[in-house]
Amino acid sequence: MNTVTVLDQSRVGKKGFPMHSAAFPEIALPTKEILASEATPEQAVDPKQALMLYAADKRWQKETGGFEFNGLHIATDDRSKIMIAGAREAAKGNPDFTTPWATSTGEIALLDAAKIIAISDAVGAHVNNVFGIYAQVLPLILDGTITDQTHIDTAFA
Known part of the structure; x- marks a missing residue:
């Protein structure tokens, strides 16, 4: 199965991942693996x-x-x-x-x-x-x- 790493939106704004994570480049974005066929370009990291x-x-x-x-x-x-x-x-x-x-x-x-x-x-x-x-x-x-x-x-x- 072909998977891709995408932004895990469900964790943005939760502990350790501020809502505006892009403003904090030292903080890694929360990611997850999903099937490539289910991913959208907007989700890609x-x-x-x-x-x-x-x-x-x-x-x-x-x-x-x-x-x-x-x-x-x-x-x-x-x-x-x-x-x-x-x-x-x-x-x-x-x-x-x-x-x-x-x-x-x-x-x-x-x-x-x-x-x-x-x-x-x-x-x-x-x-x-x-x-x-x-x-x-x-x-x-x-x-x-x-x-x-x-x-x-x-x-x-």
Whole structure:
């Protein structure tokens, strides 16, 4: 399990940790370990860690935010990706396969096997692209090239 050290807000203002701890640099901040997937950039103690958490959140937002494909908005949340994968399996086994598909904008599109497979391929490319950007951003955070969130926003734009 990947954990990170974050500020333990429940202990700030309690014995040994004044409410305005930042005014007392000689006092260590109260910290705790939590799962990285549960941490927010605001909780991070280390600036690079905050940027890494921000990048992870940006990656997730971009991955699950959907995209346009041949005039249809394709949802890419986890449920949608599972539904697309299931439709692809049905389409692979039956070239005459068709299905009414509700897009994330609420319209219904009748999709045939070729369109389902093309959408599935596009979803895979979308996810791979987002993870590729994330893989490029992380080392740049660690080596100090990326120093603020705007660099991360630009990378994922």
